[in-house]
Amino acid sequence: MGFERIRQGSANADGRVWEGSKVKRFLASIAIVTAMVSFGATTPAQTAGGGPATTSSQGIPNLNGENTGSMRDQFNKLQTYDYNARKVSVEDKKNGKTLAQLLAEDKTAALELIRTMPLNCEVTDAMKVAEGTITSAEGKTGKTTTYEVSCTNGLGYFLVAQDVGKPDGFSCFAADATRAADTAAGKKPGITCQLPANSDPKAIGTRVLSKAGLSCEVRKYRLIGDSTVDHTEFLEFACTNNDQGYVVTSALPGSTVPVHVETCPQSAARGLPCEFSDNGGQVLTLKSFRDALAQHGIACDATDKTTRLIGQQTRSKRHVVEFHCPQQPKGLVALIPLGDNPAPFETMDCPTAKQKQGVVCSLSQ
Numbered sequence: 001m002g003f004e005r006i007r008q009g010s011a012n013a014d015g016r017v018w019e020g021s022k023v024k025r026f027l028a029s030i031a032i033v034t035a036m037v038s039f040g041a042t043t044p045a046q047t048a049g050g051g052p053a054t055t056s057s058q059g060i061p062n063l064n065g066e067n068t069g070s071m072r073d074q075f076n077k078l079q080t081y082d083y084n085a086r087k088v089s090v091e092d093k094k095n096g097k098t099l100a101q102l103l104a105e106d107k108t109a110a111l112e113l114i115r116t117m118p119l120n121c122e123v124t125d126a127m128k129v130a131e132g133t134i135t136s137a138e139g140k141t142g143k144t145t146t147y148e149v150s151c152t153n154g155l156g157y158f159l160v161a162q163d164v165g166k167p168d169g170f171s172c173f174a175a176d177a178t179r180a181a182d183t184a185a186g187k188k189p190g191i192t193c194q195l196p197a198n199s200d201p202k203a204i205g206t207r208v209l210s211k212a213g214l215s216c217e218v219r220k221y222r223l224i225g226d227s228t229v230d231h232t233e234f235l236e237f238a239c240t241n242n243d244q245g246y247v248v249t250s251a252l253p254g255s256t257v258p259v260h261v262e263t264c265p266q267s268a269a270r271g272l273p274c275e276f277s278d279n280g281g282q283v284l285t286l287k288s289f290r291d292a293l294a295q296h297g298i299a300c301d302a303t304d305k306t307t308r309l310i311g312q313q314t315r316s317k318r319h320v321v322e323f324h325c326p327q328q329p330k331g332l333v334a335l336i337p338l339g340d341n342p343a344p345f346e347t348m349d350c351p352t353a354k355q356k357q358g359v360v361c362s363l364s365q
């Protein structure tokens with residue numbers, strides 16, 4: 001099932017901003033090519049009333065499994081390492097430093113790096129895993145230092161300090177997804193997180209959900225994508241109970257937002273359905289909205305590319321959807337109640353929707 005990506009971003013009910021983009025993290029000290037789904041913004045705009053939905057041009061994630069986003073393949077090489085890779089060098093020995101002291105210095109450096117990013121991560125463990133050089137777009141050359149960190153919220157990251165650029169980083173799940181994609185493509189796989197708390201993605205997911213008050217032993221997981229606008233990442237977890245699944249929104253470097261967890265039906269209602277489970281709830285796709293048009297006798301031969309979920313009214317819970325099709329030359333906006341929702345079904349052309357609902361069409365322009 002495919003979802004139309006919509007380029008612009010808009011603030012949702014709790015103030016977060018979502019925007020579609022390809023993954024573009026240039027992490028100079030780690031040789032990783034990301035192979036994740038091209039991601040659009042995912043949260044429908046909502047209003048406090050049952051009337052107009054806030055105009056939202058949020059993107060809907062492309063969930064058809066195509067590899068449409070990747071990071072630039074121009075990185076300094078990083079040799080394979082493990083938890084014992086942090087060694088006491090000859091120079092360290094001359095200075096009387098022990099491995100414990102070096103790791104303590106790594107943690108202090110990682111904490112300072114996180115403060116400059118910033119990032120929602122209270123560090124529990126940290127280790128320097130690489131040093132290298134990078135040349136900026138302006139031709140300046142500088143040093144990079146990469147740390148792996150684990151956090152009290154259960155998540156883990158690679159973080160990169162750069163002399164000639166802003167600090168950056170990516171999650172252990174991004175590293176895991178990249179390694180899997182490289183392996184599938186017959187490429188030499190990149191590194192993954194190795195600190196004790198970070199080495200098992202399923203255990204990370206179980207721990208993150210447990211800290212959110214949810215009992216879930218993760219049996220399956222996937223990195224859905226991320227938003228480069230508000231620096232957040234989206235993960236799906238399925239529990240050993242096949243009916244249970246969750247979508248987790250977590251911070252990436254540049255964000256201090258707390259971990260946010262939704263059930264699969266909640267996530268599907270905002271345009272980001274689960275693939276592994278549905279919690280027994282209704283799974284929505286863009287076809288669900290086209291089917292609603294047909295059931296109400298509205299002629300419109302739209303496709304996934306010409307169907308846009310704009311938002312959901314918080315009071316009436318109607319989905320606000322734009323359609324572009326030959327039968328509707330002025331464009332079509334529908335207010336669609338699904339399931340047992342008693343709110344009325346309504347349609348109007350785009351000019352009327354702008355005048356009466358404050359909704360601005362983008363497919364019909």
